[in-house]
Amino acid sequence: MPKDDGIGASVKRREDTRFLTGNGKYTDDINLRGQTYVHFLRSDVAHGRIKGIDASAAEAMDGVLKVFTAADFASAGGIPCGWQVTDRFGNPMQEPKHPILAEGKVRHVGDPICAVVAETYAQARDAAEAIEVDIEELEPVVDMVRALEPDAPKVHDDLTSNLCYDWGFVEDNKAAVNEAFEKAAHVVSLELTNNRLVANPMEPRVAVGDYDPWGDSHTLYTTSQNPHVIRLLMGAFVLNIPEHKLRVVAPDVGGGFGSKIYHYAEEAFCTYAAKVLKRPVKWTSSRSEAFISDAHGRDHKTKIELALDADHNFIALRTETYANMGAYLSTFAPSIPTWLHGTLMAGNYKTPLIYVNVKAVFTNTVPVDAYRGAGRPEATFQIERLVDKAARELGVDPIELRRKNFIKPEEFPYQTPVAVVYDTGNYHATLDKMLELADCAGFEARRAESAARGKLRGFGIAHYIEACGIAPSNLVGQLGARAGLYESASVRVNATGSISVYTGSHSHGQGHETTFAQVVADMIGVDANSIEIHHGDTSNTPMGMGTYGSRSLAVGGSAIVKATNKVIDKAKKIAAHLLEAAPEDIELKDGKFSVAGTDKSVDWSGVTLAAYVPHNYPLEDLEPGLEETAFYDPSNFTYPSGAYGCEIELDPETGKIDILRFIAADDFGNIVNPMIVEGQVHGGLAQGIGQALLENCVYDDQGQLLSGSYMDYAMPRADDVRGFTVDHSCITPCTHNPLGVKGCGEAGAIGSPPAVVNAAIDALHRAGHTHVKHIDMPLTPSRVWAAMNG
Amino acid sequence: MGKVTMTVNGRARSAEVEGRTLLSSFLRDGLELTGTHVGCDTSQCGACVVLVNGQAVKSCTAFAADLDGAEVTTVEGMANPDGSLGRIQQAFQDYHGLQCGYCTPGMVMSTAALLAENPKPTEEEVRHYLEGNICRCTGYQNIVRAVMAASGQDVGALAAE
Numbered sequence: 001m002p003k004d005d006g007i008g009a010s011v012k013r014r015e016d017t018r019f020l021t022g023n024g025k026y027t028d029d030i031n032l033r034g035q036t037y038v039h040f041l042r043s044d045v046a047h048g049r050i051k052g053i054d055a056s057a058a059e060a061m062d063g064v065l066k067v068f069t070a071a072d073f074a075s076a077g078g079i080p081c082g083w084q085v086t087d088r089f090g091n092p093m094q095e096p097k098h099p100i101l102a103e104g105k106v107r108h109v110g111d112p113i114c115a116v117v118a119e120t121y122a123q124a125r126d127a128a129e130a131i132e133v134d135i136e137e138l139e140p141v142v143d144m145v146r147a148l149e150p151d152a153p154k155v156h157d158d159l160t161s162n163l164c165y166d167w168g169f170v171e172d173n174k175a176a177v178n179e180a181f182e183k184a185a186h187v188v189s190l191e192l193t194n195n196r197l198v199a200n201p202m203e204p205r206v207a208v209g210d211y212d213p214w215g216d217s218h219t220l221y222t223t224s225q226n227p228h229v230i231r232l233l234m235g236a237f238v239l240n241i242p243e244h245k246l247r248v249v250a251p252d253v254g255g256g257f258g259s260k261i262y263h264y265a266e267e268a269f270c271t272y273a274a275k276v277l278k279r280p281v282k283w284t285s286s287r288s289e290a291f292i293s294d295a296h297g298r299d300h301k302t303k304i305e306l307a308l309d310a311d312h313n314f315i316a317l318r319t320e321t322y323a324n325m326g327a328y329l330s331t332f333a334p335s336i337p338t339w340l341h342g343t344l345m346a347g348n349y350k351t352p353l354i355y356v357n358v359k360a361v362f363t364n365t366v367p368v369d370a371y372r373g374a375g376r377p378e379a380t381f382q383i384e385r386l387v388d389k390a391a392r393e394l395g396v397d398p399i400e401l402r403r404k405n406f407i408k409p410e411e412f413p414y415q416t417p418v419a420v421v422y423d424t425g426n427y428h429a430t431l432d433k434m435l436e437l438a439d440c441a442g443f444e445a446r447r448a449e450s451a452a453r454g455k456l457r458g459f460g461i462a463h464y465i466e467a468c469g470i471a472p473s474n475l476v477g478q479l480g481a482r483a484g485l486y487e488s489a490s491v492r493v494n495a496t497g498s499i500s501v502y503t504g505s506h507s508h509g510q511g512h513e514t515t516f517a518q519v520v521a522d523m524i525g526v527d528a529n530s531i532e533i534h535h536g537d538t539s540n541t542p543m544g545m546g547t548y549g550s551r552s553l554a555v556g557g558s559a560i561v562k563a564t565n566k567v568i569d570k571a572k573k574i575a576a577h578l579l580e581a582a583p584e585d586i587e588l589k590d591g592k593f594s595v596a597g598t599d600k601s602v603d604w605s606g607v608t609l610a611a612y613v614p615h616n617y618p619l620e621d622l623e624p625g626l627e628e629t630a631f632y633d634p635s636n637f638t639y640p641s642g643a644y645g646c647e648i649e650l651d652p653e654t655g656k657i658d659i660l661r662f663i664a665a666d667d668f669g670n671i672v673n674p675m676i677v678e679g680q681v682h683g684g685l686a687q688g689i690g691q692a693l694l695e696n697c698v699y700d701d702q703g704q705l706l707s708g709s710y711m712d713y714a715m716p717r718a719d720d721v722r723g724f725t726v727d728h729s730c731i732t733p734c735t736h737n738p739l740g741v742k743g744c745g746e747a748g749a750i751g752s753p754p755a756v757v758n759a760a761i762d763a764l765h766r767a768g769h770t771h772v773k774h775i776d777m778p779l780t781p782s783r784v785w786a787a788m789n790g
Numbered sequence: 791m792g793k794v795t796m797t798v799n800g801r802a803r804s805a806e807v808e809g810r811t812l813l814s815s816f817l818r819d820g821l822e823l824t825g826t827h828v829g830c831d832t833s834q835c836g837a838c839v840v841l842v843n844g845q846a847v848k849s850c851t852a853f854a855a856d857l858d859g860a861e862v863t864t865v866e867g868m869a870n871p872d873g874s875l876g877r878i879q880q881a882f883q884d885y886h887g888l889q890c891g892y893c894t895p896g897m898v899m900s901t902a903a904l905l906a907e908n909p910k911p912t913e914e915e916v917r918h919y920l921e922g923n924i925c926r927c928t929g930y931q932n933i934v935r936a937v938m939a940a941s942g943q944d945v946g947a948l949a950a951e
Contacts, residue, residue, distance in 0.1 A: 016882070028818075202924065252890075
């Protein structure tokens with residue numbers, strides 16, 4: 001019988017009590033004695049040359065301690081990029097310097113020019129208004145295609161062009177792909193945009209730098225998904241601070257969705273300025289500032305083509321994508337449109353030949369990096385829109401066309417033509433489950449009821465595959481990653497049997513404190529309440545890579561399993577000594593060690609006490625204590641997949657789309673906490689539906705961000721998203737991690753956009769608007785109405 | 791600067807404030823009640839909602855100096871007298887109506903205001919009322935379930951459409 005607080009139980013979250021009572025400790029809740037405040041004076045033009053800065057009046061104002069400019073950071077490095085992509089000719093990408101404060105030029109609206117540190121925020125803000133910055137405005141480049149024209153203004157004068165890289169994958173397949181297209185019975189093509197988004201975790205970014213002159217040591221409190229990565233990047237590449245003198249703490253963090261992975265200039269600034277001023281320095285981003293300084297997401301323009309034979313088998317796929325990098329390379333930006341996008345272009349299908357071309361482009365916009373899903377939503381959107389379009393053009397059922405081309409359950413492990421090997425999956429099962437839950441039989445009656453009210457009803461589906469649990473370090477190293485992508489855990493068993501777990505993963509809403517405790521409780525058979533999970537502080541957690549890419553359970557959880565197994569192995573040796581038996585005869589069950597086939601046993605706490613009070617202990621063979629650390633480096637990605645169905649109603653008078661029901665049937669492998677998994681899918685769906693219907697990050701042609709606040713950027717609200725039915729009963733466990741888990745954090749955001757758009761196209765076609773082949777996201781009422789009536 | 795006195799969570803509290811000091815800053819910085827969060831600067835997100843004389847107010851939009859003598863309730867004042875989770879808080883935990891927790895104080899306070907004026911809201915009424923509170927994590931479905939549960943209604947009845 002499963003433990004009621006172990007693996008598979010919907011245990012309520014222990015972290016909720018502090019969040020619900022106002023006792024969470026977020027970075028902005030940290031106030032240090034003698035703290036000062038920084039306000040960044042940011043560029044209000046997209047492209048310009050800095051001719052001069054006069055901060056003398058500001059520096060003379062009440063409470064102002066110092067105005068920093070780029071000159072103060074002459075000895076510091078630039079903000080580093082963590083991934084080097086090699087282009088299709090074998091050359092490294094172009095990699096411009098990303099200074100902490102603008103050097104010589106400003107390159108996007110929001111680029112920080114000066115930093116004013118004062119006794120209060122108000123004084124810092126007031127003083128920033130007194131700084132005179134002489135900027136010669138330059139013509140900005142905002143559009144990606146324009147950016148690659150020979151006469152386009154250059155974002156970085158020292159680069160040869162605005163092209164970061166021109167990447168081909170798999171370059172050696174290109175000729176064969178083109179040949180297949182020439183022989184194809186049918187070719188279907190689609191041009192589309194994956195709209196630029198802003199992650200918008202509800203907690204804006206915050207950094208507090210502190211310096212201890214007596215120990216020459218630094219502490220940075222920051223809103224990060226991966227404090228160890230920040231410590232490594234900032235310490236080694238920007239400020240030249242060795243790890244033992246730099247502690248990075250990411251306490252409670254109010255959501256991330258990718259945007260808090262990266263090392264940002266403000267973190268380095270606060271850390272450095274605290275040493276200069278010998279006072280703590282705090283920065284709290286406003287929401288308006290977040291829109292022009294947090295890394296954005298998506299922003300691809302793509303042409304995709306599918307070749308089919310006469311029997312409607314997919315025989316080749318090729319794509320050409322422009323991917324916006326923004327003005328500088330954010331930490332993982334180059335990897336998103338390449339290795340997290342190109343490798344997923346097989347989707348769920350047996351397309352034997354695939355060629356993906358990506359041109360990454362610098363523009364005078366905020367840097368673009370991973371946002372929930374990161375590359376995989378872009379891949380899925382293209383494939384699933386195109387397959388739907390193919391079915392319409394061929395006059396076949398889009399569901400049957402998918403089934404026909406799916407990789408079959410017996411064909412796993414499956415080597416795709418784009419490098420990755422899917423370990424497990426059953427796409428037919430998730431599709432069938434989704435269709436069952438969607439009540440397709442009742443659709444026609446529901447459609448007629450809508451029609452009676454003058455509304456158009458449509459049903460759209462999408463199937464997705466994603467690669468999670470990033471990633472085998474040796475593989476990503478070959479692909480250009482400048483980091484390993486293992487995860488770490490230390491399991492410290494205390495003398496009386498309670499357990500403190502230190503993980504390199506970071507929880508910013510995912511509930512690790514609950515789920516990781518479930519895993520350990522299940523393995524040892526003790527009460528989950530006797531286990532505490534610690535995360536987010538580099539001073540007490542082993543070097544870990546953090547939380548993103550749905551990797552926490554698959555990689556971080558595996559590290560915990562590995563460390564716990566080491567603990568159990570040692571504990572069995574101690575138990576064997578206490579029970580005067582051989583270690584191989586010791587069994588652990590329900591928190592009790594017993595000698596197989598006998599009634600001799602000792603409790604968990606009897607063993608742990610012996611480990612720390614080793615009076616009766618095999619000291620000659622075994623060290624005292626019970627504490628183990630493990631690093632887990634995955635041997636493959638994990639491959640969650642699922643089928644999504646979306647039923648919408650469209651008002652032909654206005655073009656407004658309402659989501660009526662959304663069915664998600666996912667295969668996440670094994671599940672530790674179903675309640676949390678469901679919550680993760682809900683959140684992902686809301687973000688994906690937000691992308692499909694509401695959200696859009698818009699620049700004008702002068703590089704001004706038009707959608708720079710919640711007045712202009714349409715976040716999904718409580719009556720925009722509804723009717724979620726979530727199922728995760730189709731399980732094909734991951735074959736290469738000890739829990740058999742795959743990851744569930746991003747699925748909703750990956751699978752939902754194409755399902756929504758497919759549903760809208762379906763509604764329009766059923767109503768006779770068959771000239772509408774595609775509408776770019778977001779499907780706002782005006783866009784839908786224009787497409788219908790165009 | 792001027793002195794402002796309010797009754798916050800049942801206790802008289804005073805602090806010196808500038809004319810431009812927002813209620814949210816008064817609570818967070820002046821009184822160290824950091825449960826009230828600030829998620830935007832355009833009065834859109836609702837993370838900062840508190841009750842002022844029983845009404846839901848976005849505390850980032852109110853000047854502390856205007857509220858001398860007011861009765862304010864923040865999320866820190868929502869637990870039962872014995873310290874256990876209050877009815878609304880408990881429902882949010884039971885129905886997984888929070889993830890990162892950042893919007894949660896505002897959600898709890900808006901829910902308190904809703905249920906005070908409409909003790910048995912329909913799902914539509916809940917969704918409409920919470921339009922001024924943005925959550926980026928949950929997709930709202932479990933928040934709506936939590937509010938329905940806090941009002942003593944059957945959450946199984948949440949319809950697909």
